[in-house]
Amino acid sequence: MTDVAARAGVSRALVSIVFRDRPGASAGTRARVLAAAEAIGYRPDSAAQRLARGRSRAVGVMTTVGEPFEAELIETIYAEAGVLGYDVLLTARTAARGELVAVEELLAHRCEALVLLGPEMSDELLAELATRTTVAVVGRGVAGVDSAHTADADGVRRAVEHVAAAGHRAIMHVDGGGGPNARARRAGYLRGMADADLCAEARVLPGAYDEAAGIAAARLLLAGDELPTAVLAGNDRCALGLLDTLRRAGVEVPGQVSVVGYNDDRVSRLAHVDLTTVRQDAAALARGAVRAVAARLDDPRSEPVELMLPPHLVVRGTTGPARSQTGPTGAAVPEDRVSSKA
Amino acid sequence: MTDVAARAGVSRALVSIVFRDRPGASAGTRARVLAAAEAIGYRPDSAAQRLARGRSRAVGVMTTVGEPFEAELIETIYAEAGVLGYDVLLTARTAARGELVAVEELLAHRCEALVLLGPEMSDELLAELATRTTVAVVGRGVAGVDSAHTADADGVRRAVEHVAAAGHRAIMHVDGGGGPNARARRAGYLRGMADADLCAEARVLPGAYDEAAGIAAARLLLAGDELPTAVLAGNDRCALGLLDTLRRAGVEVPGQVSVVGYNDDRVSRLAHVDLTTVRQDAAALARGAVRAVAARLDDPRSEPVELMLPPHLVVRGTTGPARSQTGPTGAAVPEDRVSSKA
DNA sequence: ATGTAGAGCTAGAGCGCGCTAGTACGCTCG
DNA sequence: CGAGCGTACTAGCGCGCTCTAGCTCTACAT
Numbered sequence A, B: 001m002t003d004v005a006a007r008a009g010v011s012r013a014l015v016s017i018v019f020r021d022r023p024g025a026s027a028g029t030r031a032r033v034l035a036a037a038e039a040i041g042y043r044p045d046s047a048a049q050r051l052a053r054g055r056s057r058a059v060g061v062m063t064t065v066g067e068p069f070e071a072e073l074i075e076t077i078y079a080e081a082g083v084l085g086y087d088v089l090l091t092a093r094t095a096a097r098g099e100l101v102a103v104e105e106l107l108a109h110r111c112e113a114l115v116l117l118g119p120e121m122s123d124e125l126l127a128e129l130a131t132r133t134t135v136a137v138v139g140r141g142v143a144g145v146d147s148a149h150t151a152d153a154d155g156v157r158r159a160v161e162h163v164a165a166a167g168h169r170a171i172m173h174v175d176g177g178g179g180p181n182a183r184a185r186r187a188g189y190l191r192g193m194a195d196a197d198l199c200a201e202a203r204v205l206p207g208a209y210d211e212a213a214g215i216a217a218a219r220l221l222l223a224g225d226e227l228p229t230a231v232l233a234g235n236d237r238c239a240l241g242l243l244d245t246l247r248r249a250g251v252e253v254p255g256q257v258s259v260v261g262y263n264d265d266r267v268s269r270l271a272h273v274d275l276t277t278v279r280q281d282a283a284a285l286a287r288g289a290v291r292a293v294a295a296r297l298d299d300p301r302s303e304p305v306e307l308m309l310p311p312h313l314v315v316r317g318t319t320g321p322a323r324s325q326t327g328p329t330g331a332a333v334p335e336d337r338v339s340s341k342a
Numbered sequence C: 001a002t003g004t005a006g007a008g009c010t011a012g013a014g015c016g017c018g019c020t021a022g023t024a025c026g027c028t029c030g
Numbered sequence D: 001c002g003a004g005c006g007t008a009c010t011a012g013c014g015c016g017c018t019c020t021a022g023c024t025c026t027a028c029a030t
Helices: A002-008 A012-019 A027-040 A046-053 A068-084 A099-108 A123-132 A152-165 A182-195 A211-223 A236-248 A282-298 B002-008 B012-019 B027-040 B046-053 B068-084 B099-108 B123-132 B152-165 B182-195 B211-223 B236-248 B282-298
Strands: A058-064 A087-093 A113-117 A134-138 A146-150 A171-174 A203-205 A230-233 A258-260 A277-279 A306-309 A312-314 B058-064 B087-093 B113-117 B134-138 B146-150 B171-174 B203-205 B230-233 B258-260 B277-279 B306-309 B312-314
Touching: A002 A012, A002 A027, A012 A027, A046 B046, A058 A068, A058 A099, A068 A087, A068 A113, A068 A236, A068 A282, A087 A099, A087 B087, A099 A113, A113 A282, A123 A134, A134 A282, A146 A152, A146 A282, A152 A171, A152 A182, A152 A230, A152 A258, A152 A277, A152 A312, A171 A182, A171 A211, A182 A203, A203 A211, A211 A230, A211 A236, A230 A236, A236 A258, A282 A306, B002 B012, B002 B027, B012 B027, B058 B068, B058 B099, B068 B087, B068 B113, B068 B282, B087 B099, B099 B113, B113 B282, B123 B134, B134 B282, B146 B152, B146 B282, B152 B171, B152 B182, B152 B230, B152 B258, B152 B277, B152 B312, B171 B182, B171 B211, B182 B203, B203 B211, B211 B230, B211 B236, B230 B236, B236 B258, B282 B306
Parallel strands: A058 A087, A058 A113, A113 A134, A134 A146, A146 A306, A171 A203, A171 A230, A230 A258, B058 B087, B058 B113, B113 B134, B134 B146, B146 B306, B171 B203, B171 B230, B230 B258
Antiparallel strands: A277 A312, B277 B312
């Protein structure tokens, strides 16, 4: 900066003014400064700016790398943050890098707000974090914390309705384990089963939000006496693993078993997958989360907002009429490996 | 920091020593300082640290959000950077946020090195960037710049060999357009065709590295007089779009047309996709790139390293014997919409 | 007693910038 | 002609930290 100032024949303060695009410099000086900067390849140091300014104007985003649904969110987050005048600091949690590590990094960078995509940490931890900084959670609702999520219970309930209407009774749910909103989706499933008068048929298989969980679930089903006629997976990735394993084993989908996912990932739309699923409005969720933190930074005392968007059932080729039952559905899976919840 | 020092009854310098885990503080003092920090929720400000230290110890990583192959890379980059004592600063380019914007952001953060995953900018720009800072490119080779990539030409050449050995002659390539390494893959295709004595059959359809390009290519093929018997796509995403569209149109794969991808994305391994593809060793590429920049930071004058790993053809269910030819293969696609390259 | 070494600790400069308070220099207007 | 005002510019402090130089104190050899 000093070099640029010397080269342009002005003070450092003026260089600062020019680069921040503030009034206080004549057009000629502006041009000279910019030319000098260009010549020596000068760029303002964002760390020094942050320090001097006293604020970072940055929102930190935690994502899970390789999560297709989150990719859509991030795209909108960049756009919306840009509009509101914030920078985005991206950090990923991976198998080897926990959520706390990722969050601590964002905190060390003094992000003014955090947007957490599909966090798995407890509500308590999130609420505690929200007392220390501004937080918005995408993907699930958390008491006392700004959040943007889909009415997941509703989504799964509608999926149950959909297959029940097609004559299915042995409808099973492979859940998302401790994943974000897995509890809500489970509740929606049970509610849907109750509404369809199928309480006695409700079976929840513990799962997770990845392909491996779907594969494991399918193996369990295949090892049982009889397959359920419909399986609702915790999300599309799980459904994909499930579909894969069933089809490899020669099970016809939807001929013998119907499968429903959740999220409407890009691949689910492709014809050879063609997965019936529940769509979430990613852009609206991302926008809502960014706006929520921006609003809270403007007025820290406002009540937490919970943006809850309606899900949208997308019926495709993996669901169809139930096959005729040939035995007691309750025996579809060994009892000891299934947890039934009310 | 001043508060922590006051609370622990020591100077700020000592707090710094404790937090940097340097010798110069007794065990008792260490404990007191950490307790005081804990009590008031203190964390060192990474921007101030950066500034005072004069170096960032950070490598900036540019990725394309939603690219499954890059997710695998990022996972290893975090791990390897951690081992070598570097922080990782992640930034994404999106449809609305160009590569230059992303790179400028990393530069403003004074990253000591950049790792660019699948950059699409020109070799010239990359080389120029490498004169300004330390750069490693993953996914393609660039003269004068550290890089880690797969011998892509080899990979596609082997794919040609594979389908040619199955009796295919009308083998087409839907390329990656201006994408990273698209040129090399194209060259590998042409080389493979030449080796199989099929120069006259070589057809390259301009494409891109996404599903949409595959869909567009398939539509073009379906509109032609006759389908080729095999299509090699620029990558798996393109292959997926292609597969999707062909199957929706009732074309049997591999019965009528064989399809080969590139990358071995997670979804390609699933049974309902079951794509024959070319695998890259993501972990080795990521490790190589991080180590390359670390080495260059230690010794800036060393020669650029080009890490080139062998590809691995993974034969799955989308390739099979060629169907019997029923017409002139050259007429498979309207001539004016195909570019044939030598 | 004196010297020496090392451990434990502190003062204070400075990293690159933003920002406040100020100066210098026109210009308009009474 | 001077007061008043707006524009163009500068001096220099301080953001939260790191790091060098130096200070104090104890332990132990001389």
